[in-house]
Amino acid sequence: MTEPARTNTVLTIPEPRTAALATKPYPVAGPGFVIVEVAVAPVCNEGRIYRDHQFEWHDSPEHLGHEGVGTIVETRPGSRFEPGDRVVVFQANSCQKCFVCTQGLSPTHCLGIPYEGYDDGMAPQDVTAGLLGIEKVNGSASGGFGMARYRLAPEHMVVRLPDNLSFHHAAAANCTLGCTYTAAEESGVKAGDVVLVGGVGFIGLGAVANALHRGASVVVLGRNRYRMELCRRLGVTAVIDPGSPDWLDQVHAVTGDRRGADVAFEGSGTPYYLDRCMAGLRRYGTLFSLGFTGSEGYSVSILNDMMDRHINWTGGHDVRFRDRDGLLRMLCDPAVQGWIDTIVTHTYPMSRAGEAFETALTKDCGKIYLLPQE
Structure with a gap:
């Protein structure tokens, strides 16, 4: 000092x-x-x-x-x-x-x-x-x-x-690991869960680490080669290209009979990754938003996206x-x-x-x- x-x-x-x-x-x-x-x-x-x-x-x-x-x-x-x-x-x-x-x-x-x-x-x-x-x-x-x-x-x-x-x-x-620690706590991530992470920057990497720390398996959606390699080094179960025609089938192959992840963390706030994180959840799954691009709206069907599948959607800053x-x-x-x-x-x-x-x-x-x- x-x-x-x-x-x-x-x-x-x-x-x-x-x-x-x-x-x-x-x-x-x-x-x-x-x-x-x-x-x-x-x-x-x-x-x-x-x-x-x-x-x-x-x-x-x-x-x-x-x-x-x-x-x-x-x-x-x-x-x-x-x-x-x-x-x-x-x-x-x-x-x-x-x-x-x-x-x-x-x-x-x-x-x-x-x-x-x-x-x-x-x-x-x-x-x-x-x-x-x-x-x-x-x-x-x-x-x-x-x-x-x-x-x-x-x-x-x-x-x-x-x-x-x-x-x-x-x-x-x-x-990095702080806001995502609270996200993991609020989402109830636990051992045996499958966690989907989309829109991966440093906050998404923090979400990966928090999920792994709790004993969950992690599936990452992303195409940035540098960051996907970081995810592999962290020990994720799968890295899936969200542009692949069968990306959702690949998610379901990991999640088995649940047909979707227990929790999804979305780090970009963009409709592209929000759509995929929402679709990649199982019924009764939880979506936690960790990123934003502004205050523009995002379209969901109250019946088809939320009620029929019983999706919980929340978010936070810190x-x-x-x-x-x-x-x-x-x-x-x-x-x-x-x-x-x-x-x-x-x-x-x-x-x-x-x-x-x-x-x-x-x-x-x-x-x-x-x-x-x-």
Whole structure:
């Protein structure tokens, strides 16, 4: 751990296909917040932002990154943390009071974020429960986001890491194995199940790992050669080309008398893979959406697709509060750590973020890590 500098270095995307570092004032932490020296800032949706320069409600050209791990360098009096604590930072700044928060559910679904009534889920950017609200409530000019040398984090969104869990493996705790851990828990994936995964990116790879960890057999729908090879290395039962005329027959050959998968995880949000994940489920199966392309509609038949087959369809963004302990225990499993080593295919200094984003756009990659201290 280094002594905290009195400035902060943050990543910016000022225009399409341009990534640049900017010097900002050192973060200011109010009560209930800590300052974390970020060790790993994983790439999530920033590749798309880099290409299109279109932002979601919780980020902006100078506010990027919602995942991360690091070391606490500053606390406030009365904090339950100490400088030197190694931690994972979960995304958001939930209210801790609403139904969602008090039931241990997912913080990005906190009622403090007014999704309802806004197109594309574009809630107001400065709501306190969102990441942009973190700097606002602290009167800080930087630190609310993960792609920075120093991050300002709400204590209730920070968890100490076990001593035997490296930053490299712990950094998978958000949008790789974290959101998919909650998806697997909510879907009830168990030993003996057959799980179908379509639209495979790094989240789909995380869904594969979570299903395997629970003793399920995994069938993957995909055509990207690089990512399908990663799936094979993880140990899936079958990789099926969703464009093959007999793709569904191939799924049924794996699932036997059930004639479909018990659970399907869809990671792209595109109709192409949604159609196939829906068709590939058995009756009484569960479809869990882990990806989206916007707020456009998707057509299903209430009778034919949902009621006659009794399909359950749900989705979500992140890790439930109640799942954090189990998630960290899973990340300490040597087998899971081996899968993370397979899924994380590229690591770049944050000073070379543009190269990282270009790699993400090729899709010949799994999860990509940025190192903000380099």
